[in-house]
Amino acid sequence: MTTLPPGLADEELLRLDQQICFSLNAASRAFGGVYRVLLRDLGLTYPQYLVMLVLWESGDLPVKRIGERLRLDSGTLSPLLKRLESAGLVRRERSAEDERSVTVGLTPEGSALRERAGQVPRRLLAATGLPVEDLAALRELLERVTGALDSAVVEPVP
Amino acid sequence: MTTLPPGLADEELLRLDQQICFSLNAASRAFGGVYRVLLRDLGLTYPQYLVMLVLWESGDLPVKRIGERLRLDSGTLSPLLKRLESAGLVRRERSAEDERSVTVGLTPEGSALRERAGQVPRRLLAATGLPVEDLAALRELLERVTGALDSAVVEPVP
DNA sequence: CGCAATTCAATTGCGCACAACTCAGTGGCG
DNA sequence: CGCCACTGAGTTGTGCGCAATTGAATTGCG
Numbered sequence: 001m002t003t004l005p006p007g008l009a010d011e012e013l014l015r016l017d018q019q020i021c022f023s024l025n026a027a028s029r030a031f032g033g034v035y036r037v038l039l040r041d042l043g044l045t046y047p048q049y050l051v052m053l054v055l056w057e058s059g060d061l062p063v064k065r066i067g068e069r070l071r072l073d074s075g076t077l078s079p080l081l082k083r084l085e086s087a088g089l090v091r092r093e094r095s096a097e098d099e100r101s102v103t104v105g106l107t108p109e110g111s112a113l114r115e116r117a118g119q120v121p122r123r124l125l126a127a128t129g130l131p132v133e134d135l136a137a138l139r140e141l142l143e144r145v146t147g148a149l150d151s152a153v154v155e156p157v158p
Numbered sequence: 159m160t161t162l163p164p165g166l167a168d169e170e171l172l173r174l175d176q177q178i179c180f181s182l183n184a185a186s187r188a189f190g191g192v193y194r195v196l197l198r199d200l201g202l203t204y205p206q207y208l209v210m211l212v213l214w215e216s217g218d219l220p221v222k223r224i225g226e227r228l229r230l231d232s233g234t235l236s237p238l239l240k241r242l243e244s245a246g247l248v249r250r251e252r253s254a255e256d257e258r259s260v261t262v263g264l265t266p267e268g269s270a271l272r273e274r275a276g277q278v279p280r281r282l283l284a285a286t287g288l289p290v291e292d293l294a295a296l297r298e299l300l301e302r303v304t305g306a307l308d309s310a311v312v313e314p315v316p
Numbered sequence: 317c318g319c320a321a322t323t324c325a326a327t328t329g330c331g332c333a334c335a336a337c338t339c340a341g342t343g344g345c346g
Numbered sequence: 347c348g349c350c351a352c353t354g355a356g357t358t359g360t361g362c363g364c365a366a367t368t369g370a371a372t373t374g375c376g
Contacts, residue, residue, distance in 0.1 A: 018211055018279070019297050020286075021189065025208070026229055027300040028186040029363075030307035031179065036364085041314040047332060050183070053176055064354065071184055074355050076333055083331085100341050100354045119315045121176070128178075129306030130299075138299045139177050141292060142185040148287030149188040156199040157277045187333075194334085205362060221325065232325050234363055241361085258324040258371045322373070328366085335359090342353075 034127050038120050042113060047076075048084055049117070055090070056114050060105040062095065089113060192285050196278050200271060205234070206242055207275070213248070214272050218263040220253065247271060 035046040044052065047070075054069050055061065067077055081104060084090040089110035095101040128135060193204040202210065205228075212227050213219065225235055239262055242248040247268035253259040286293060 020293055021193070021204075021208070021282075022228075023297050023300040023304065024186060024189055027304045027307075028182060029229065030304040031182055032363085034307050034310060034312050035179070037312045038315055041316055045331065046179075050179070062354085070180075071187065072332095073334070075335080075357080078356050080332075098342075098354085102355065116315055123312065123315070124179075127307055127310035127312055128303050129310065130303055134299060134302075135178055138296075138303065139181045141288075141296045141299070142181040144292075145286050145288055145296065146181065146185045146188040149185075149192050149285055152192060152285035152287065154192050154195045154281065154285055157196055157274055157281070158199055190333085203361065222323090230362095231364070233327080233365080236326050238362080252325095256324085256372070260325060318376095320373100320375085323371080325368100325370090327368075330365090331363090333360100333362085336357100337359105338357075339355090340353105341355105342351100344349100344351085346347105346349090 034124060035120075038123055042116060043087060044113075044117075047072075047080060049120070051077075051080065051084065052089070052110065052113065052117070055104065055106050055110070056117075060103050062101045062103050064101065066104060084110075192282060193278075196281055200274060201245060202271075202275075205230075205238060207278070209235075209238065209242065210247070210268065210271065210275070213262065213264050213268070214275075218261050220259045220261050222259065224262060242268075 032046055035049065039046065039049055042049075050070055051066060054066055058065075063074060063077055063081065067073055081090060081092060085092055088107055091105045091107055093103050093105070095103050125132070125135070130138070190204055193207065197204065197207055200207075208228055209224060212224055216223075221232060221235055221239065225231055239248060239250060243250055246265055249263045249265055251261050251263070253261050283290070283293070288296070
């Protein structure tokens, strides 16, 4: 249980809350917009790109593992993977050992796309306009806040 | 135009990109999850809460102004405002001076909801588990990166 | 004045996020 | 062995975000 910092007026707290949620929302969508442009000619959306990153790094994976890495459930992944499959980038096969599990793997086209996608990170980092140290600090703050939010026990406002 | 920092291997840049986009995505959804719980009993989603915040602060506003504040277009706001209207929280009326414009205002129920929503910021800040200075730093980084991303000229990867 | 360009809201279509549910396959336990 | 709880993927329904388009109202310019 986290205690609140004393000495700040309610008004200031309210403002900070609004600023945090506004700015996080805005940043998230600004990133999305840049990724959308970067990925346009690759035929990938941003979430699809995240899935491809995981597959490029780790090879064949069951849907379950992909979901764990990206914090996505089957309700999001199932249709997304079907789109990647019909785009010819990905294979999906029932596992032989466990027929409940579906293994996702790259097609040759999916693997080949990695070359072109190699340009993406460099361009994205350049577009942020921040030095690498600041980006590292940002990442560190985001991870801390995410961990805290995930473990926080939150009650609905009555 | 921002130059890339020298002395970092491509591999490290790639990793940082992945870490940044992973962690921003995760943070955004972690916030969303906490807000979802906090707002459940108020009958508001997180974007609806943002709209209500704007109205609570500024009173009646045309759709256009709300969109400017929240960086949302009519494609998002129109259905959202209709849901707030059918929930009885908001009025929508064509402006008399300019018949193209629709002015959005609070109903008595919408205004009354502000009382209960007053608990939200406090609880959210507590759930982040970060001291206020860190949150301010986070906000500052997010705003800088958003500004840079918005003004960046980005070309699709060929 | 009259026509063209612009503005504002709404609508349509697509993809993602999440909750709730279904259904088949698996594994444990009596 | 047979039953039952659990697991993994998929489906459905709701809401958001964005691009593209529509249609009405307004503005500007010749």
